[in-house]
Amino acid sequence: xxxxGNAGTTESVARANTLAARRSRWLGEQYADISKLREMAARExxxxxxxxxxxxxxxxxxxxxxxxxxxxxxxxQHVLGEIPPIEQxxxxxERDVDSTMHQSGGHRATSDVTALNYRIRKxxxxxxxxxxxxxxxxxxxxxxxxxxxxxxxxxxKYVESARFAEQEALAYRxxxxxxxxxxxxxxxxxxxxxxxPARSPFGDEPPGTL
Numbered sequence: 572x573x574x575x576g577n578a579g580t581t582e583s584v585a586r587a588n589t590l591a592a593r594r595s596r597w598l599g600e601q602y603a604d605i606s607k608l609r610e611m612a613a614r615e616x617x618x619x620x621x622x623x624x625x626x627x628x629x630x631x632x633x634x635x636x637x638x639x640x641x642x643x644x645x646x647x648q649h650v651l652g653e654i655p656p657i658e659q660x661x662x663x664x665e666r667d668v669d670s671t672m673h674q675s676g677g678h679r680a681t682s683d684v685t686a687l688n689y690r691i692r693k694x695x696x697x698x699x700x701x702x703x704x705x706x707x708x709x710x711x712x713x714x715x716x717x718x719x720x721x722x723x724x725x726x727x728k729y730v731e732s733a734r735f736a737e738q739e740a741l742a743y744r745x746x747x748x749x750x751x752x753x754x755x756x757x758x759x760x761x762x763x764x765x766x767x768p769a770r771s772p773f774g775d776e777p778p779g780t781l
Contacts, residue, residue, distance in 0.1 A: 608744070612739075615739040616740045619732070622732040623729070633723055661695060664690055668684055
């Protein structure tokens with residue numbers, strides 16, 4: 572074998588070893604990128620899970636406030652329902668006062684008249700108390716409803732954040748799957764010194780370049 576032939580063989584072996592080393596390094600970088608993408612996908616999954624958890628807790632509070640507001644409004648309606656019978660009694664006492672005053676000629680109020688007026692005033696005070704109690708209950712119910720509406724805004728933000736994180740995680744995972752498919756295909760193809768260097772579809776350096 573001539574010196575020229577030995578030199579050519581040595582150069583071919585060196586070139587093949589260099590290409591194999593570069594190719595191995597490139598494949599290692601691709602696998603590292605795959606791991607990084609999957610890590611980012613897992614991080615987004617965690618962010619989305621926490622947002623979903625917070626949204627769920629807020630929705631539970633919202634339903635509690637809605638229930639409390641409904642109960643308060645029912646109590647308010649029940650209190651208002653006590654007023655009509657009292658007003659009927661007031662009207663009856665007023666008719667009794669008019670009748671008694673008419674019988675006495677309307678010149679002076681007897682003890683029967685003053686007793687009836689006192690009962691009327693007590694019933695009117697009860698009506699005022701019931702009305703105020705109903706208003707207080709309605710105010711509390713409105714406060715609960717407003718608090719629930721404020722929490723609804725926060726819950727919607729968390730739901731939107733969870734949806735966005737889920738989309739990001741899906742995108743990272745899809746990129747990792749595509750990159751892993753390409754990398755595994757390149758790993759199964761033996762390196763050829765005469766072949767043109769392949770480029771990664773993700774913009775990374777091909778296995779035959781520095």
